[in-house]
Amino acid sequence: xxxxFYAGQKTIRVGECAPVAxxxxxxxIRVSHCGICGTDLHVYHGHMDHRVRVPQVIGHEMSGTIVQxxxxxxxxxxxxxxxxxxxxxxxxxxxxxxxxxxVCQRLKFIGIDSPGALQTLWTVPAHTLHVLPVSLSLExxxxxxxxxxxxxxxxxxxxxxxxxxxxxxxxxxGTLVALVAKAAGARVMVSELxxxxxxxxxxxxxxxxxxxxxDLVKLVTEQTGDxxxxxxxxxxxxxxxxxxxxxxxxxxGRIVVVAVFPTPAQVDLHRFFWRELRxxxxxxxxxQDFEQAIELASSRALPFExxxxxVYSLDQLxxxxxxxxxxxxxxxxxxDCSGR
Amino acid sequence: xxxxFYAGQKTIRVGECAPVAxxxxxxxIRVSHCGICGTDLHVYHGHMDHRVRVPQVIGHEMSGTIVQxxxxxxxxxxxxxxxxxxxxxxxxxxxxxxxxxxVCQRLKFIGIDSPGALQTLWTVPAHTLHVLPVSLSLExxxxxxxxxxxxxxxxxxxxxxxxxxxxxxxxxxGTLVALVAKAAGARVMVSELxxxxxxxxxxxxxxxxxxxxxDLVKLVTEQTGDxxxxxxxxxxxxxxxxxxxxxxxxxxGRIVVVAVFPTPAQVDLHRFFWRELRxxxxxxxxxQDFEQAIELASSRALPFExxxxxVYSLDQLxxxxxxxxxxxxxxxxxxDCSGR
Numbered sequence: 001x002x003x004x005f006y007a008g009q010k011t012i013r014v015g016e017c018a019p020v021a022x023x024x025x026x027x028x029i030r031v032s033h034c035g036i037c038g039t040d041l042h043v044y045h046g047h048m049d050h051r052v053r054v055p056q057v058i059g060h061e062m063s064g065t066i067v068q069x070x071x072x073x074x075x076x077x078x079x080x081x082x083x084x085x086x087x088x089x090x091x092x093x094x095x096x097x098x099x100x101x102x103v104c105q106r107l108k109f110i111g112i113d114s115p116g117a118l119q120t121l122w123t124v125p126a127h128t129l130h131v132l133p134v135s136l137s138l139e140x141x142x143x144x145x146x147x148x149x150x151x152x153x154x155x156x157x158x159x160x161x162x163x164x165x166x167x168x169x170x171x172x173x174g175t176l177v178a179l180v181a182k183a184a185g186a187r188v189m190v191s192e193l194x195x196x197x198x199x200x201x202x203x204x205x206x207x208x209x210x211x212x213x214x215d216l217v218k219l220v221t222e223q224t225g226d227x228x229x230x231x232x233x234x235x236x237x238x239x240x241x242x243x244x245x246x247x248x249x250x251x252x253g254r255i256v257v258v259a260v261f262p263t264p265a266q267v268d269l270h271r272f273f274w275r276e277l278r279x280x281x282x283x284x285x286x287x288q289d290f291e292q293a294i295e296l297a298s299s300r301a302l303p304f305e306x307x308x309x310x311v312y313s314l315d316q317l318x319x320x321x322x323x324x325x326x327x328x329x330x331x332x333x334x335x336d337c338s339g340r
Numbered sequence: 341x342x343x344x345f346y347a348g349q350k351t352i353r354v355g356e357c358a359p360v361a362x363x364x365x366x367x368x369i370r371v372s373h374c375g376i377c378g379t380d381l382h383v384y385h386g387h388m389d390h391r392v393r394v395p396q397v398i399g400h401e402m403s404g405t406i407v408q409x410x411x412x413x414x415x416x417x418x419x420x421x422x423x424x425x426x427x428x429x430x431x432x433x434x435x436x437x438x439x440x441x442x443v444c445q446r447l448k449f450i451g452i453d454s455p456g457a458l459q460t461l462w463t464v465p466a467h468t469l470h471v472l473p474v475s476l477s478l479e480x481x482x483x484x485x486x487x488x489x490x491x492x493x494x495x496x497x498x499x500x501x502x503x504x505x506x507x508x509x510x511x512x513x514g515t516l517v518a519l520v521a522k523a524a525g526a527r528v529m530v531s532e533l534x535x536x537x538x539x540x541x542x543x544x545x546x547x548x549x550x551x552x553x554x555d556l557v558k559l560v561t562e563q564t565g566d567x568x569x570x571x572x573x574x575x576x577x578x579x580x581x582x583x584x585x586x587x588x589x590x591x592x593g594r595i596v597v598v599a600v601f602p603t604p605a606q607v608d609l610h611r612f613f614w615r616e617l618r619x620x621x622x623x624x625x626x627x628q629d630f631e632q633a634i635e636l637a638s639s640r641a642l643p644f645e646x647x648x649x650x651v652y653s654l655d656q657l658x659x660x661x662x663x664x665x666x667x668x669x670x671x672x673x674x675x676d677c678s679g680r
Contacts, residue, residue: 094567095591095615103591103616105566156616226445227434234609242609251435251443257612267607269574269582272597272621275435276443276496279619281612 002339003119004317005055009046012318013055019121022070027126029082031337032138033311034117035061035146036320038171043112044321047262051112059118059335060086060111063132063141073126081132083144084117084124085290086110102286109284118317118335130290133298140297140305142334147293147304148285149258150176154184155289156282157231157256161185166220166229166248169236170194170201170208172307172332173258177233178206179302186230189223191216191244196329204303211240217247228253228275235259239266246271255279307332314339342679343459344657345395349386352658353395359461362410367466369422371677372478373651374457375401375486376660378511383452384661387602391452399458399675400426400451403472403481413466421472423484424457424464425630426450442626449624458657458675470630473638480637480645482674487633487644488625489598490516494524495629496622497571497596501525506560506569506588509576510534510541510548512647512672513598517573518546519642526570529563531556531584536669544643551580557587568593568615575599579606586611595619647672654679 004014022028040058042048052058066080076082089096089104096104108114110124132141154177159165163186167178170192178188178201190208192198201208209216220229228250234241237259245255246268255277271277285293296302310333312320320333344354362368380398382388392398406420416422429436429444436444448454450464472481494517499505503526507518510532518528518541530548532538541548549556560569568590574581577599585595586608595617611617625633636642649671652660660673 094565098567098591100591100616103614105591225434227438243604251438251440251445257609259609260613261609264583264606264608264610266604267609268604269597269599269601269607269621270604272619273600273623274443274621276440276621276623278621279612281609281614281616281618283613283616 001120002314003057004059004314006043006052006058007055009049010044012044012321014315014317017119020123022068022123024071025073025126026070026123027073027076027129028067028121028123029064029084030067031062031064031117031119031122033063033142034059034335034337035142036324036333036335037061037146039112041321041324048112057115057119058111059116060084060109061142061145062117062122063138063144064122067121069126076126076129081138081141082129083132083141084110084128085130085148085285085287086128086145087284088114088125102284118314118337120337120339130294132294136294136298139311139334143304143307143332144290144293144297146172146332147176147180147297147302148289149173150180151289151292151296152285153177153233153256153258153282154180156280157233157254159184159186159231163187163230164220164224165189165231165233166191167233167235168241168244169234169259170197171235174233174235175201175204175307175331176304177235177258179204179304180296182206183296183301189220194327197331200306200331204306211244216244220248224250230254231256233258237261242267246277249275249277251275253277257281308334310334311336341460342654343397344399344654346383346392346398347395349389350384352384352661354655354657357459360463362408362463364411365413365466366410366463367413367416367469368407368461368463369404369424370407371402371404371457371459371462373403373482374399374675374677375482376664376673376675377401377486379452381661381664388452397455397459398451399456400424400449401482401485402457402462403478403484404462407461409466416466416469421478421481422469423472423481424450424468425470425488425625425627426468426485427624428454428465442624458654458677460677460679470634472634476634476638479651479674483644483647483672484630484633484637486512486672487516487520487637487642488629489513490520491629491632491636492625493517493573493596493598493622494520496620497573497594499524499526499571503527503570504560504564505529505571505573506531507573507575508581508584509574509599510537511575514573514575515541515544515647515671516644517575517598519544519644520636522546523636523641529560534667537671540646540671544646551584556584560588564590570594571596573598577601582607586617589615589617591615593617597621648674650674651676
């Protein structure tokens, strides 16, 4: 079997390796497709070297078919088409005991803290599995994980039908947040700078603007009858986004911080006071978000497959990472791990 | 009758003036006591000159007795002992229409945007009134307004019995927030720099530390079994408070921004993401908060009267303002407007 290893700053090695047999409570999966996440690019850039023990197989947005199950695994069998929720909580910390295992204080993220999916055969705990319906292709199912991120964000943002939502940042996650919010019945406005992504977001049936060309505060104020947005999703991770996110919500409106801010940002706390705004951070997902993502994807409620702008072989992983690094005409890149 | 006017930057004039007869829907109150709020000090310093039309009677933390009622006023009569919720919402903006009149988009705050309580006779809309129980002295009742602020903050912070709460800043509002949270059954830790206030807060039965002497993050982590605080109230308005507020909460913990931050602050948005923290701004109060404040004060559940560190006559208002400006051994200063 083959695997793609991150081997230290900006180095990917693809080569032969031995499969890991499933122990008790584990399953071995033949990986079909694996999406490249922004986090994988961070790992590639060496920004997560404090967490990643090299050489490490990365990747976590995947689909595949169970090859064999370890002892004590119930409800899953060889041949099942599955995707993986790549979280391995400790079970004992205060967050786990309070029922928030997805943000466990000692969370192991599979594909960062332990081996990931960019390999032929992947062995994971059975508690991570979600079965895929036959109506969903394995290629498309590699997007279930990022769709689950969006479902989690929209759920924590308490988006309701008829609400006016702004999404700051129209990359893969921002666009999926916008699509999931729209599926919930909201009117959604996306703010994005990249012309390719702006065009793609519009082709998906969403409203979108370039904030350098359109005064977003004025637009939202007008379109909401002087009220402001019901909720704003900050998915850009930029200083401009941190500034804009407080200017858009209505009185008692909500802000969801989805993006990773590597350093503290200037935030207008007076605006929180003045309008009694609310903010919440949203990280990864819970099982119910995976279930919703699978349902939305298989019901064809979202044109999510349009986000796939390239499919590469395992040997071409670095080409995909470099394309993401360059930006431009790129949204979601998949890696075909099947060796077909 | 006499009134105290703010007459431009750092100038108070106290003199004779004519009473304002109550129009339809209004009542005229003989003012007993009026507390000096941090906002009054801001006005005195000229920081709110963009809002205050001079000369203006200021003051809004008051108690008094109704002298006469205008036409159409029902449920109130001369002789009623009352306090005033000093908010005058427009009734027509999106926030008012959504039921959030207390943070109306065109809110007039009585005592800033229209004449305040630091005068012998004060005429206000009847919808602002709350009747005081006989068990509550008029001197003590001047603290109902700041207690209502604390009730609002604790309500929005969703404080529950048994929770661990941190209050950053032990001035009058921070101390009242701590007392109201304790009355709700929470364990409360106050962080304060001023030694006089620290001592007073401890005498009120609250736990309190000086963060220059005690490592607050370490203390909270230890006292919560490595979980973190359930909720943190930021009442300091300082850069240090904005930094500390994200370091203390547990996974899914809450932050309530009570303080006024005049400029944007550095905020660790990554911490919101990582622990799925929630933040809300809390401003002024709603009628239910006044009702709760009156109930708490009259039931003697809170030793709130201990916060009164001085009572001055109307002619001595500027002395009180200067004492607050100087800081040190001062908490809440009242002005006796009765001319006794």
